[in-house]
Amino acid sequence: MIPIDNFLVLSAILFSLGMYGVLARRNAVLILMSVELMLQAVVINFVAFAVYLNPETFTGIIFAIFVIVIAAAEVGLALAIILRLFRNRQISNVDEADLMKW
């Protein structure tokens, strides 16, 4: 059996890549993709712990499915916002969408 450390390292790498993307990218679509990467890192964690800690039940795996479903819904919502932003103001750079302030 592959040791759990390998999964955790993979998850940490994926999460860090996603976080870097969220912080460094300016394009809204790419930020969205980075957020997805972070979510997948979490899913890997869930599944790995589910198998290693409590193989008899499916709690962790079901949680992973929940996360995937919610991520899909979230992507739908976020893409709709990005689409409206682009339609109305012809921008996809989040730096330019800064009207929600004082």
Next chain:
Amino acid sequence: MGMDQAWLIPAIPAAAFAILLIFGPYLPRKGDWLAIAAIGASFVLVFPMLADLLDQADGTTYVAGEKAWEWLSFELAGVGETFEIEIGFYVDPITIVMLAVVTLVALMVQVYSIAYMKGDLRYGWYFTAMSLFAASMLTLVLANNLLLLYAGWEAVGFCSFLLIGFWWEKRSAAEAAKKAFITTRIGDVGLLIGIIMLWHEGPNTFNIQEIIHFAEEGGYGNTYLTAAVLFLFMGALGKSGQFPLHVWLPDAMEGPTPVSALIHAATMVVAGVYLVARMLPLFEVADPIALDIVLIVGLTTVMISATMGLAATDIKRVIAYSTLNSLGLMFVALGSSAVAAAMLYLFVHGFFKALLFLGAGSVIHATEEQDMDRLGGLAAKMPITAATFAIGTLAMIGIVPLSGFWAKDEVLVFAEEEQNIIVYLVLLSSLVITGLYMMRLFVRTFLFAPRVQETYAHAHEGGLLITVPLLVLGLLATVGGFVVFDEVGEALGFPGGFAQFVFLHGAHEFKFHLDTAITSTALAGGGAVAGWVLWQDKAALAAHIRDAFAPVSALLANRYYIDEIYQFAIDRIVLVLGGIIAWVDRVVVNDTGVNGSANLGYFAGFEIKFLQTGRIPNYALAIVAGILVLSIVMLVTQV
């Protein structure tokens, strides 16, 4: 109809007040007849009360009638006691005497007012306020508990304020109303403190009789009770215009003259006397110093008011000083524990002082002049007013057999027996001064040559509405004193005579000392004759004396500078202190505390809002940084 229906006596004028207040302007004659009918009904109702009281009496021991309704009742949290406030009425001989004086004088004054106030801009309002006054005064008199008494007490003060300032377009009247209200308020605060003190340590009730009973059994500590009764006395001091709170009464003469007759002579100002008479058992249980203070205050008032009366030239002010003089005498009597003497004086004083005021009102009505230096010789034109005024004057001076003589004599007998010789001598000397200034008032107004022909020329006697009340009060002022004789008292229905009737503690008789009577009559009569001689004709002799003692006459004419001292104290102490407090309020509380904290919030919000850039990467960075910080904190604390 008996004592249980005593509530009707104040309720009828109160109902009249309510009707007049709402419908007054639409009633024929502005509703004056309603006010008079109401007070007349109250007057008539006094007699069934008296009859019932006498019916239930066992010999000369009277069973007071008391009836009370619960008004407010609630559990005191944590104490387990019930706090109750009642509306209750208590009828005993003192109450009956007060009721008789108040309703009779009020009736006479209101009848008189029809003529006196005729054509006034606020004729209807005058009778409305008078009805409210009657209702409040009768509530005060009948109250069985201190809280209801206090409510009536404040209400009469308010009516006094309304009626002194009745002609408020005149600045001096508005000022006088304010002065009267504030000055009496100072005393009222003391009264309220006294009531709360008696309740706090007492039997958890405001009922006067229960409190007296509790005190007589030694329920209160001696010092505590003394302090409480002195606070009560402070209320009496303000209401009855005793030194040093007497300053409002002379100024209160700015009101219509019938108001002065009713409120500032016969009824409201004697409320203080009534209060002390009612609570006298407490004063007797307390330290003797309490009664000594009552006595000294009364004596001081007698002397300063009598001397100030010598210098005043406004006829109403002179009568106001004579009222202070009489009230002082009543307090001297109370200070000697002579309830019967004080109540007798109160009884007859109500008649002869109202008579004097109504007489003065008749003069003012006829001449529109109230400065006696511009009057004179009016007896020829106004014989009835002059004759009744003479009766009032002589009764005030205390000449046999007018009512004032008997009452004053009774006070003197008590002062002679109970107090030391100085008190007695001071009282005797005050009689001379009373004789002087009352005779001066009469001589300068009614006799010898008129000083201003124009005023004299159109003076005339008023109609029946003015002369009939004068004659009724004149009659009462003449014969009112005869109640001291046991035979007269019994014939009137008081078993054992008036003194027996009024006195609270068992048997009591009027004492008549021939030597005291002769001394006092000689002194008072001497004063009166001297007054006649001094102020006759052109008052040359009086002017000569006045010039010879210029500093003294200036002191008297300026009322001992007491008003100036108060004004100085208000300007330099009260207003400066008020200014400091206002500054603290404005700068510290308002600018720093209230506006300061609001400004701080506004300023902080203005600065902090720039943290919100609206850029998503900034927020993302903040989230990440926050998580990192939290993680580090967790790591550090867990290791």
